[in-house]
Amino acid sequence: MLNLARSAAPIYLAVVATTIGATVDAAVLGHYDTTALARFTAVMAVFIPAVTVVTGAQRGVVPSLAQAVDDPQRLRANLRASMWLALAVGALGAAAVLGTRGVGRLVGAAEEVAQVPVTLLVLLAASVVLTAVQATGSAVAIALDRAGLVFRAGVTATAVGVAGTLLLVPALGLVGTGWAMLASTATYAVLVHATVARSAGLGAAAVRIGRPPVAAIVALARVGIPLAATVLVKFAVLGVVALAVTRQGVDAAAAHTVALSLANLAFAAAVAIGQAVIPRVARAEDRAGRRAPVVDGVKLALVTLVVVGALVAVLHAPIVGVFTSDPAVARAVTNLLPIVAVVVLADAVQAVVGFGLVGLRRASASLLGFAACYGVLAVLAVPVADAGGLEALWIALAVANGLLVVIQSTFFTRLSSNAPPRIIL
Structure with missing residues (x-):
């Protein structure tokens, strides 16, 4: 049980760090402008479920990655299939975020609240796709029982996001939050893939996906x-x-x-x-x-x-x-x-x-x-x-x-x- 606790603790701390970052976003926008905070709340109502579904799908690839940890060739093949699944699910999540205005009007949100800036929607849609990519790297780290890599990448990404929010919101308003979130997600994705590639000896396979292995993607999707x-x-x-x-x-x-x-x-x-x-x-x-x-x-x-x-x-x-x-x-x-x-x-x-x-x-x-x-x-x-x-x-x-x-x-x-x-x- 102690070994399990050691594996789980970094994952939990990474979640806590991400939660702190989201709280800072809301707090800064609340002090900046009430309308901006209301619009941020509206887009988060779509963004958070989209991201949760994407990360949920990638948790489902951990068993296949775990079964391949002792075979580098199989691990690379599973990683490529996982990346393709991530991009497919991430694209669907990104499409949902891009439709936030329509969702807001559908549920009867006030027009002033539903008018989320298009630039923000594009930035957050890109963040969803990058989250899918990051989640694949995190899945490999968990499969290798090296969750500490997830924690370090998560804390660094949160620091980038918080700094970006504090610097960009006063200058760009609500759109500044989007840039900060995109920078944070990109940092997370790059760091977790780079560290996983080094620790697992995967090299360029951590980001090179090649042609889509359809059968393997379908097999992973049956769990994810x-x-x-x-x-x-x-x-x-x-x-x-x-x-x-x-x-x-x-x-x-x-x-x-x-x-x-x-x-x-x-x-x-x-x-x-x-x-x-x-x-x-x-x-x-x-x-x-x-x-x-x-x-x-x-x-x-x-x-x-x-x-x-x-x-x-x-x-x-x-x-x-x-x-x-x-x-x-x-x-x-x-x-x-x-x-x-x-x-x-x-x-x-x-x-x-x-x-x-x-x-x-x-x-x-x-x-x-x-x-x-x-x-x-x-x-x-x-x-x-x-x-x-x-x-x-x-x-x-x-x-x-x-x-x-x-x-x-x-x-x-x-x-x-x-x-x-x-x-x-």
């Missing part, structure tokens, strides 16, 4: 696309939940946002642990070897979150105070914290087991589980919120995550009995 779809389902349903909360008033909506922010910061630890689990499951040669990393990952996630939960319980007043100064909202968040803890713990367990399924190249099983549990949640969100308010809605989310724990664990127990398939290139 269901994983990306799972992430998309989760984001979409959480969006429905957020809309249901808005029916309860401003205080409830604000309390939900704060509670969700706290939950996401804690849940990121489980995501990091789950990513470290994938290559260990993929390389295991027997049932016990495939199950042990997942069991260790669940234990590590629970220990980590219990420690975090204890800190939040003791320091809840100053922690909640970072997000809101409204006494009514702070009180609502504090009352909600025990339910939030249950939601996060269940979510962490299902996530680690779900990443175990990715290691088995059975991501479609996770998609089925999410479609069932979160599909019901989406249907019931509004009536549950109307009947029981914010707490009832979070209890429903806890139940959905609890059912996912059962479903994911059942799938993993059955599927881990057989060796995961390999891609032979």
Whole structure:
């Protein structure tokens, strides 16, 4: 379990660094101009899901890369196929970002908010594509169990992004944020590929993709696309939940946002642990070897979150105070914290087991589980919120995550009995 923690810690710290960078962007724009902040929020509503889907798809290539780490030729071939998949999914994400204005008008956003500068959309679309490229390099680093490379690249990229935001927003406004984000993403992509190429002896293969190996790309997509779809389902349903909360008033909506922010910061630890689990499951040669990393990952996630939960319980007043100064909202968040803890713990367990399924190249099983549990949640969100308010809605989310724990664990127990398939290139 200690080795797993060493692998997961750099991934988590890289996520924290990225979160800090995004917070700085919002803070600087908030002080610069309210309209600019509103437009930034609108474009982030499309950009963040697009990036999440892209990175989700690339997490799905880790098992194939992990199975090829001892064969440089196979590793190069898998990397080339992974890059082509990244570019394909990245292009779709970029197209979604370019359509942000239309999406805004479709959901009824005010015209002043929907009028996001075209230059910004182009810069962010390019960032989505570069994120896909970067995610491939990160996948190789995780497959090689060298997640420290991801951390160093992530911290450097965040520093570039923060410096760019501070320097460019006063001069260029909202478009300056786009240039800063593009510079940060490009830095991340270049650094992670360069360091992975040196450490793995890949040379130019880290960026040279050649002709598209269609069969290999399709094989990788069979894991990556269901994983990306799972992430998309989760984001979409959480969006429905957020809309249901808005029916309860401003205080409830604000309390939900704060509670969700706290939950996401804690849940990121489980995501990091789950990513470290994938290559260990993929390389295991027997049932016990495939199950042990997942069991260790669940234990590590629970220990980590219990420690975090204890800190939040003791320091809840100053922690909640970072997000809101409204006494009514702070009180609502504090009352909600025990339910939030249950939601996060269940979510962490299902996530680690779900990443175990990715290691088995059975991501479609996770998609089925999410479609069932979160599909019901989406249907019931509004009536549950109307009947029981914010707490009832979070209890429903806890139940959905609890059912996912059962479903994911059942799938993993059955599927881990057989060796995961390999891609032979």
